[in-house]
Amino acid sequence: MARAAHLWRRAGFGLDAEQVERLTVEGAQAGVRRLVRNAIEAGEPPRPSWADLSRPPRSASAAQRREYEEANRLGQREAREHLVLEALGARHPGSPLRERLALLWHSVIPVDGSATGGRSHRVHEYWSVLRRNALGRYDAIVREVGLTQAMLVYLNGNQNRSGQPNENYARELLELFTMGITDLSGAPNYTQQDITELSRALTGWTVSGTLLEAEFVDRRFDDSDKTVFGVSGPLDYDGAIDVIFSARRRPIAEYVASRLYREFVHDTPNTQVVAELADVLEGADFVVMDAVVALLSSAHFFSDGVMGSKIKGALEHSVGIVATLAPSDPLPHAQRTIRNGGEAGQSPFNPPDVSGWDTGRRWLDTSTLPARWLNSDDLIGRSTLAQDFVRSLPDPFDPYAVVADSAQILVAVPISDADGGQALEILLAGIPDYEWDPTAATAPGRIRSMLRFLARLPEFQLV
Incomplete structure (x- = not known):
């Protein structure tokens, strides 16, 4: 049961008792494959109307604007609401893994909300790329994200033109999005010359105020020869991405494996496990699904030093409470969950840098931990969540x-006898244990107080 609960907490958000029971029967490998299959079958949510909003023409009236x-x-x-509801399984229960991975890629290849210019279609385009490719090929994520309007604006790709190259995106593409500054041995992965040449290959793309997708403009493209990682020619955007993933195949595999390890296993990567996971990624042509299955079904993932050893992310903390207490009706709590995650340090589409x-x-x-306490107090105190949870x-x-x-259910590691005793005292509030009745008029307040106490324990921050 403990291994199944560990798998669900790391692959999703919070704890679903029914899913844990099923995972316990299935075993690790079959369970992981089912979680992956569920994530794939979840598919794409319906396209919202605001995803196709184009800016009104200059002749539009004030009312139209x-x-x-x-x-x-x-x-x-x-x-943001759709993101949280998908994570909570509102549309397709039992498939939180896709959202978990999409949030990881959002942190690996982020864009800031300011880059959207207040245009919701840019948010949808960016998030759809991450979500659609979350379990697919990592090179597809990189290739597609770079040509979203949000990324072109965020890292100045729309200002990168022939004769006036802007190196911002090229630098982050190598340093943060694909391979890191050095490989596992400490050797440099690229040079400043590689960045300079790469930026020239990425020219030509811009953002129009009236179009919903990026636009390629021939006169802005540098069609002269460039040399990136020893490969020369009139490289363009696609050619440059191809060169990066062929010439630096191993460093990229190690980098992505390291990020997957930090997300699902531990904040300090195990170099041997990361190297083995990089082998899987290379052999699978960077298909993330294969690496995730290998990692989540490994003996290392279920080792004592790994289980209950990670600190929850801010949104993971907030979403997890609702996923645990209100798995069947998350919609009323979505906006509050987003707000609480932001107060604790993680607001979707608004990374720190x-x-x-x-x-x-x-x-x-000293700021985010008290915010977590207040946020858990808030979510636990909403309507009948706590009482319904105990009755279940x-x-x-x-x-x-x-x-x-x-x-x-709430805490990933065993709590002390003293904390358990204090939780019992809070629940009973002075009455004899034989008088406890969860349907009594005073029970809801005591249940909320007990759950709030558990949610403020240091152990509750672990997953």
């Missing part, structure tokens, strides 16, 4: 079982 701006604001809001979000202990400081437990009329089961 206001309507456009209002639709864009709604789209920006709904983009181009390197994405920090992980590990950097998630917690195997033995809700046994206060000792209520505390033990609640702790096992």
